[in-house]
Amino acid sequence: MVAGPLPAPSGPGKDRLRLWIRLLRATRTIEAELRERLKKEFDTTLPRFDVLAALYRVPEGMLMSDLSRFLLVSNGNVTGIVDRLVSEGLVARARRNGDRRTSMVRLTEEGTKSFATIAAAHEGWIGELLGKVSEEDARRLTGMLTSFRSNWEGRE
Amino acid sequence: MVAGPLPAPSGPGKDRLRLWIRLLRATRTIEAELRERLKKEFDTTLPRFDVLAALYRVPEGMLMSDLSRFLLVSNGNVTGIVDRLVSEGLVARARRNGDRRTSMVRLTEEGTKSFATIAAAHEGWIGELLGKVSEEDARRLTGMLTSFRSNWEGRE
DNA sequence: ACATAAAACTTTAAGCTTGAAATATCTTAC
DNA sequence: GTAAGATATTTCAAGCTTAAAGTTTTATGT
Numbered sequence A, B: 001m002v003a004g005p006l007p008a009p010s011g012p013g014k015d016r017l018r019l020w021i022r023l024l025r026a027t028r029t030i031e032a033e034l035r036e037r038l039k040k041e042f043d044t045t046l047p048r049f050d051v052l053a054a055l056y057r058v059p060e061g062m063l064m065s066d067l068s069r070f071l072l073v074s075n076g077n078v079t080g081i082v083d084r085l086v087s088e089g090l091v092a093r094a095r096r097n098g099d100r101r102t103s104m105v106r107l108t109e110e111g112t113k114s115f116a117t118i119a120a121a122h123e124g125w126i127g128e129l130l131g132k133v134s135e136e137d138a139r140r141l142t143g144m145l146t147s148f149r150s151n152w153e154g155r156e
Numbered sequence C: 001a002c003a004t005a006a007a008a009c010t011t012t013a014a015g016c017t018t019g020a021a022a023t024a025t026c027t028t029a030c
Numbered sequence D: 001g002t003a004a005g006a007t008a009t010t011t012c013a014a015g016c017t018t019a020a021a022g023t024t025t026t027a028t029g030t
Helices: A014-042 A046-056 A064-071 A075-087 A109-129 A135-150 B014-042 B046-056 B064-071 B075-087 B109-129 B135-150
Strands: A091-095 A103-107 B091-095 B103-107
Touching: A014 A046, A014 A109, A014 B014, A014 B109, A014 B135, A046 A064, A046 A075, A046 A091, A046 A103, A046 A109, A064 A075, A064 A103, A075 A091, A103 A109, A109 B014, A135 B014, A135 B135, B014 B046, B014 B109, B046 B064, B046 B075, B046 B091, B046 B103, B046 B109, B064 B075, B064 B103, B075 B091, B103 B109
Parallel strands: none
Antiparallel strands: A091 A103, B091 B103
């Protein structure tokens, strides 16, 4: 998967395989760096940050299943992360009258402040880590990935 | 992190942030699909496949620390994955005369055969999943990611 | 109304992941 | 030759991750 300096493969489809390998390595490298900085600077993790970021956009809150879908992770996974965020006081579960199976998850005031701080640093890090990508390349690449994504929407 | 349809952010550095979010979402989507297929079709996992792929390139074997560096994961992580591959008979540890701290890890015959089969399917899946990316775009994107990567070499 | 199905969520078991501490071996400096 | 440090690896605790099974609540069909 994360193959690197291979005896360059060739043949049909090899260009896409190579692209995938590069994509994966680049993503993992950046992810590792972000994870490390989140830990060192804010004593938190990427999954927690992801959840906070998702909730920050929606003051009224989200259902667990919305979070799961949005973050592309399993239901049970979200349960654990939200549990920890609740115990840290950054997030709150609110029972709903209409449907007692569900609860709205939203940021607490502390969670909102905390996320704002971390997000500012995060944006700076990304600017630094992707610094060598020109703005033009960034937009072009984003475009390619977007069209790729639309090819995938509603797959499962 | 995996933010999606946000009220599109704007300002300096926002293009790179958006690029990162897209990159991460695309990678995770493909990764999830590969993981699922590896499980369903071959009853294995992505990390195991990564290790087999790394070893396949080097018949004489690799040290644990080489594997760790190459795969961009921690030392302790590799220990666990290799342990499981050994117990499955796909990989073998060989003590070395020179340095008794280290051992060479290499594919067994069964491991080699197993990987060849899985890798063929894997390449097909990538061709399918990235099918909408033209060969030309694939090469261009790969180029961008490569220059990005060289910006990162020898960071840590 | 009542059984059945569907939906939202949690729990569980197994495996992946990291950073830090512990072991064992080798190298270097005196 | 021996102490001190460097290397290679494993172990450990905590957390992330998934798929599958379980629980509770709501919706549907008759």
